Amino acid sequence: MAPSKKMPAKQTKKQDALNKEAFKLIAKLEKAKAEIARGKAEEAMLVGEHESKKAAYAREAERMDKQKEAHREEHKNKMKKLREETAKAKKKLDHVRFQPVEDNVELKLEKEKTNMSQQKGRMIAAERKLIEEDVRKNGGEPLDWQRCQICTEPFDQDRKPKVLKCSHTFCSHCCKRFHKNVAISCPIDRITTTVRLRAIDSLPENLALSDLCL
């Protein structure tokens, strides 16, 4: 009886188990390789990140240095300008201090003032002449604008034109008439001007009117 060429069943089973083990090991190896590759890639990424961060820090440091330099320069310029301005002001002051005082400045000013008031007087006189003409044409009666709007009496030394807070002008008599409690209520717009009865004479006078009426 020839011996069987087939391996005994027991041996085949053992071979299968070995094969399985080998496959498992290969799979593990592949996994490990992949992990290593991933690790390397990660490391490369981290290195890259680190490098770019380093570059960014370097740029930031450079920027700050430049800024500091610019601030220093600005400060220097400011100080220089300030010093120059101070020197200029001092020079001006010295100039003023050592300039002989012109003693006739006040005199000149006084003269100018007199000139102006004389001119104003002449203008008013001319205006009054024209108004007198108008009054004459009006039969000797004062013109409408020369009269108080309320009582229609002409303004005069006794009936001075008084200006209320609302800017309306009435004669002092009417102001007294419309006075109630401690105020005058404007008969046109009802705006009140707070004033004591005794103080009505001290209300501001409408000088533009007085000049041409009184």
Ligand SMILES: [Zn+2]
């Ligand atoms: Zn008024």
Ligand SMILES: [Zn+2]
């Ligand atoms: Zn009046």
